[in-house]
Amino acid sequence: MTAIRLEKRGRIDPNSPLTFTWDGKKLAGYEGDTLASALLANNEQVLGRSFKYHRPRGIMSAGVEESGAIVSIGEGNRHEANVKATTLELYEGLVANGQNAWPNVRTDVGAINGLFSRFFSAGFYYKTFMGLPPFEWGSGTWLWMQYEKLIRKAAGMGTASREPDPDCYDHAHAFCDVLVVGSGPAGLHAAHSAAKAGKDVILVEQDFELGGDYLNQMSGEAESKRVSLIKALEKAGAHIMTRTTAFGLYDYGTAGLLERVTDHHSIKSKFQPRQRFWTVRAGATILATGALERTFAFGNNDRPGIMTVSSAKTYLNRYGVLAGRRIVVSTNNDSAYSTAAELAAAGAHTVFLDARESTNKANTSMLESAGAELRNGFAPLEAAGSKGIHGVQLASVDGKGWRASEYESCDLLLVSGGWSPVVNLLSHRGVKPVWNAEQACFVPAKSDEAIAMAGSAAGIWDTARCEQSGEIAVKQLLGSENTGSLPKPGDLKSKIKPVYEISVPGKKIKSFVDPQHDVTADDIRLAHQEGFVSVEHLKRYTTLGMATDQGKVGNVIGLALMADALGKEIPEVGTTTFRPPYTPVSIGALTGRNTGTHFKPLRRTPMHEWNLRNNAVMTDAGLWHRPWYFPAKGETISEAYVREATISRQTVGICDVSSLGKIAVQGPDASEFLNRIYTNAFAKLAIGKARYGIMLRDDGIVLDDGTTWRLSENDFLMTTTTAHAGKVMVWLEELLQVRWPDLKVHVTSVSDQWGAVSIAGPKARDTIATCLENANSISAENLPFMGVKPIRLKGEIDGLIARISFSGELAYEVYVPAGYGDAMMDLLWPAVKAAGGCLYGLEALGALRIEKGHVTGAELDGRVSIDDAGLGSMASKKKSYIGSSLQQRPEFLREDRPRLVGIFPKDRKQTFNGGSILCRSEKVSGHGDGWITAVTHSPALGHWIGIGYMSGGHELWTGKNVIAADPVRDSEVEVEIVSPHMFDAKGERMHD
Amino acid sequence: MTNPVSALHGQTESGRYGEPGDVGILLGEVKEFCIFQLAAWPETITAIGKVATTAANAAKVPKPGKMVKGKKADLLRVEPLKWWIVAEGRSTALVPAIDAKKGCGLDLSHSRAWVKINGAKAESMLNHFLPIDLRPESFPNDTVVTTAFHHTGVTLWRGDRGFNLLLPRSFSVSLWEQLHESALQYGLEVL
Structure with missing residues (x-):
């Protein structure tokens, strides 16, 4: 591939040169470039290595579907792996490196894996290493565990920084009448229509420029249309968000967006967040998310120098880069013709292969006038070259199949196997796409929600009709009258010929379906041979569609091959479900500012x-x-x-x-309310008196304890434990609102008062x-x-x-x-x-409190009854209260229930650990007979003491040998079980 | 006589912070204020509403989710059965006596920190934390809402001079720090 930057072409700013570093080499680009376009212009071909075989990979696309140019960027604490060079906006001082390779992506020792590729077929590690001699004999666990470590080490692409992230991230919420995702011809028209109708519009674009496919077109007409629409939108006050990806759609018009605020800045502001994680709630949503061009599977279709036709158009018209000098363009549909003509007109020797056996007159003359050579009934069989291509072995149509044909020299091979509408976001809403055999793609089904697809995302290929679809989709969602009908999918002049794989009998070739994960056409067939018939199982067994591109390019090819193997049609095989996120979301953005001391509100x-x-x-x-x-x-x-x-x-x-939790309980029925929630009597608590109370859950378990003070006839101040303040407040509100709305009681948290x-x-x-x-x-x-x-x-x-x-x-x-x-x-x-x-x-x-045997949250842990906690005497037998029935269930009346006890070490000089289990000395195993909740040195008693629970209570264990066993810390201490009231048992000191 | 210490005492040093250029956010603490809660029973809403409007010297009773500016205090309807009388300064004259059969009164003056937020980016900054539609047409002046800020219940209303936020006192420093940090990106002035 010998790419060149063309003068006076594209949207880059030649007056704003930028320098950046690729694998330690200083290179030049321009403002408006992506990393991929700049690398292409610098003739850098090998930009990555594949997952399993470490095959060299180059640029395959110009967008989010990229499977080859996946790189690491940044240094130190800003190092980031798995960045798609095709979407990364170039900035001054950008540092980028290849990944998954040693010493570098151009010469990678790991490429030796390719020699063993026949052993690395689908599910290879399950088959090879688990209990299969000579690797392992027997049940197959121990050795597998050793292999697994190596496999895990080899897995993944790139390495994350181990240093703390220096950047901050924001969460944000926004609301609008209409959310438009995508700013191509359909999206801009949809947003404009909605704004014209007086609606509050948010327009979201993942690119750093608005325009979508307008940006890739040569014509000045497209550009003037784009500019005037943007101006009109700005004038109408639409909220325009570039560098923002809608990564998920959720209930009730909620969308998740990721805005890259400063990723493209050379010098990071210490005040600006790196990214914002938006939650947008929209009245209606238009998905003008475009379509992704597919390739087809053929031999060595992953080599650097092979990319989609549309990406070559993008590099040519947007970035001013002619990606090759001797180009073979291969297609099965009409969309590639104009690009081929533009490439030829730009000076490339262009050979055009159409898998179809005829071409309409308009397309033929377009190629002829541009000087491109058209060959019908041809397709690539196998690319020649390793770190770049120098030619391609062609195949020609042979009945329903293919036969090997001539060799064609080239430095760039462009492929268009048809288009796949980006239906991912609608899929998040549970709307299954429908196979359209006419267009050989999945198109969106109608949603019951206020969500509509427009433009090529709805399978509409012509620019004018995309624009029209955007306007109509908005009007329909807004309930306007006389909107007209949405254009139907498909409008190319000649029918597409479904082509998914080019192969000829008897010729062994390695053709990739999912290049990033090295899933080949043979892997799909192998999975079928091994009995995988469900597309979901196929995905998991082969890992098809599980790389960072999430099947954006390879899914349809994989499904087609599976359908072929099963002897079914594609719709019968179905498709996997797309789930959020559409593109990766950084952990930092998910976390927002809730980190460090703000992880929780203090x-x-x-x-x-x-x-x-x-x-x-x-x-x-x-x-x-x-x-x-x-x-x-x-x-x-x-x-x-x-x-x-x-x-x-x-x-x-x-x-x-x-x-401590504090709750104001007020109203004429306040005493009655308290009497119902506490186990002991509160109805007659005198003004100016406090009473200790226990409240239970409905199931008889202790919920909380505390004192309640009667301040006046109708005013009480309830205190709760620190731990359960919120829980108790919610519980009281629930009781008043749901069970006893007749009670005239108000509760208000006054903890902070x-x-x-x-x-x-x-x-x-x-x-x-x-x-x-x-x-x-x-x-x-x-x-x-x-x-x-x-x-x-x-x-x-x-x-x-x-x-x-x-x-x-x-x-x-x-x-x-x-x-x-x-x-x-x-x-x-x-x-x-x-x-x-x-x-x-x-x-x-x-x-x-341990000396006194007073309980806290450590003892009231949601498992104990009032008797277990040694507070049974506070349970009134004269009244009904919350939990009074279920605390009488047989389980709670068992004599051997764990009861609150005190614990002394037998040898008073010894200590023991909180969390230890209490076991009888002859059986130090299992869960024991009790446990220790808290331990302290008692200044009053002069030795260590503990509090906890022991089966049957302390009287049962008097004089018996008990061990406080802490198997985790390997400690066993002989202890005595005593009354939980270890100091001043009669309470004389506090009554003084 | 002892003066009380405000919830954000020592946290709100006046000055210009963050991104240079235009000031997008103005933050300030109301250091002395009172909040008095009036709660009615379903059948005494009208009667307690009158008590509340008299105490605030307001022209009318606010509906749920609304605020009426009185001559003495702002009157916020924070729940269908509850009003908050909120006023700067420490006026005890606002506290009316209430017959328990009609309702209850409660002093909450020390339970909150009162933060005022203004500036061209006030909505944007608040929406970094609050999942509330703050567009003027959805959240016009005199609108009150109880919402969540970093999992903490807060009260927000929009007055003539911007937003008012009542933060639970114990959480207020933590939440103020978050507001402060987030406001830096828009250019912050602490008043």
Whole structure:
């Protein structure tokens, strides 16, 4: 192939030269080029290597269907594999390299695979390596596992960067009346029609220029039409999106788009996203997605120097590159004639082969006047050459088959085997395309949704009729009257001759159906011989259509060969289902900005900054960031939490508990509502009192626990665990809206309204009192255990206080409006310090509650009943409540149910692991008799303790030898099962 | 008297950020404001509606999904049975006494961060996060919606001077960071 750049031809800007690098070599191109057109103009032929056989590959097309020129671009953290050179817009400084080859695509050691190609037939690894002597004897697993590693290593094309992606990506939503996909003649006319009708239009084009096939045409008329339509669209305010691919269609007019924002920029802005992932919701959708030209299978049809006819036209008229000097054009339809004439007129020696035995007069004279030679009844049988072609062995029609004929020298072989409308997006909606034998292609069926196909995507080939179809399709979708009928598919002057493969009896040739995955015509026949009759199975066995082009070129040929092997017609074989995405979507675009610290939305308490200023080490608790511990200088986490828990029991500790769920329950029926959802009685809870409550799911499993405060006759403040706040809120809403709409109750999340601290320890009351305007308001008489009341902190900060305890100490929770959280801490912390107290975090909070045997989400894990959790005494026998029936089912009444227990190491100097299973010493295996949910060092007891569940409860295991087994970390520790209330079992300290 | 700290305290430093050229996005926090929720029962919508309009000094009761600008406050119908009275400053005069048989009142002033978003690219930027049709014909002035922003429930309305976003306080820094980052591409000014 000896391509040349023609002067004054094409749409590239000769005044804007660009330099780029291909495999380390500096080359020149122009603005308006793709990487493929620039490489072609530089006469670079071998641009890739195939998947299995490492055969050299060059440019095969000029678009998304490319199977040969698949390259890697960028360097370092911007390295990207499997980029189609045919769609990559050239930019200054672009670095591109060949892939799947060593040392390079021109001289690839992997090409040795080609010598063993007969062993690499369809399904070769299943057949060769699994339990088949001499490779493996027996059942065939062990050796296969070894082979598999090698096969996996060899699989794939190119290598992804292992460095973090430096770019950002955006998600975006858009809405419109009409979405038009594709800006060719049909798309531009459709968009224009809709905009003229006053509709809000989004026009999407995957190319960097609008125009589709207009861009490939020589005529000035096409260009002026294109320009005037674009101007009219802009004037009408249409939203025009170039470099944007509609990759999927979904329910209710939703389309997925990928916009490449800065991929074509030499210097990447640090503010612009690389790509945007759009979700567009459209009232109506026009798919003017065009059609892709097929080739046919013949010997060595994958060699560099063989491409589709239309791509040569694109390179000539759009990029000003004459792709060869001595060209053979082979076709079975009329569409290739004009291109051949243009190539000849541009100076190429052109031989035109038409598989049909006659040509109409107009086409004949078009070729004659351009100086091209026409041969009817001919087609290529086998291309000659390896890293480029130097000729082609022809075949001539022989009855219904072919026979070998003369050899023709050439440096470029162009093939047109017909056109396949791009029906992929409509296929995403479950609309199966219909085989049109007349046009030898699948055409779209009618959709029941507001989606229409127009132009060549609907099988219409003539430009004028494509334009007309765009206008009519829009009008029909918008319900206009007197729209006229859509043009029918097919309008070429002479009928296409279906040709899918050229072969002659007795001649062994290697002809490819899916070049990227090296699927040959013989592979299809082999699959049939081995019993594969379903097209879906054929696809998976041979990998036909599974490469990055997703069968855009090879599918129809594969189906035709399968139909031939089965003795059926193509429609009887069917077609595989196209699924999103139409073209690949980067992982970054799917993720958008939801990465790093924004992977999940982080929740901060009102005292977050205060905690950080006071040396908190934070940890994640669900979505929350909570203080984990507050290390003194040089302290480890273990030292810090033991100190914090010790001081809290000795004097006073203060802990940010703002993350607890808080729900305002209001209305005249609020107490009745609470009485129905909690297992214990709430109907008569007095104003100014709090009560601990358990709520169950319908199936009797514990949902959550917490305290609820009665603030007034009709106002309650419910607290939930941090983990289950959202779940409980949704549950309450559901109950009120679905089951009990008659109850006059409103629930509102007020979790973010309040900043909250727990102040625990013997000096808690005295400490808080110094911060109140009325110190006496929280005396033991004025605020007894489980009392609640409004308070005023110094500085006129109004809040609430409840005397409740999670730590087992004399303890209070103080709530202030969140904006006063910092001020509250500034007030309380000096008082705590003065009392010899400390700040404590989640780790110490855990130690304190484990000592007391108080449950959290670790214990209430969606598997336990109220009795299992040791809270059975809170289940009222006098009333009905959610879960009251199903908690009585036999399974929950079994004596050997796992029950909440405490765990001590037998040797008090030892520790054991959370998550260990508890086994009787004579049977340390299986799932054991229980498990450990949490472990801590207990400052109060002076040794390690745990909490968990054990079959039948702790009384059953008194004096028995139990092992805490942790097979994952290879640890076994002898433990004692004790009451879960391991410290101050009578609760005297908190009642002080 | 202690002054409260706003939800985005320390996060909203004024200045010009991001892409040079025209400012496409103006972001600002309303640091002091109050939100008072009024909730009615199905049979007391009219009565509570009147209470709400009186409190906001508004001319009429907004329908669900709508806002009416009152002389004292904006009145948002956030749910069929619920109104939010939203006003800048810390006015307690807005809080009406309500008979429980008619409905409930609730102070939510500290539960949200109030972000104002304006500029030529405000719609585009918001649509990077919100799956809402914000075209003026679909989302005209005085429209209110509760929607999802990075899986978080937020309240959005369009006023005379652009968009208003109420973010749950605990999520607000995280969501502000996302707004800020995304706005950089359009040229951002934090007010």
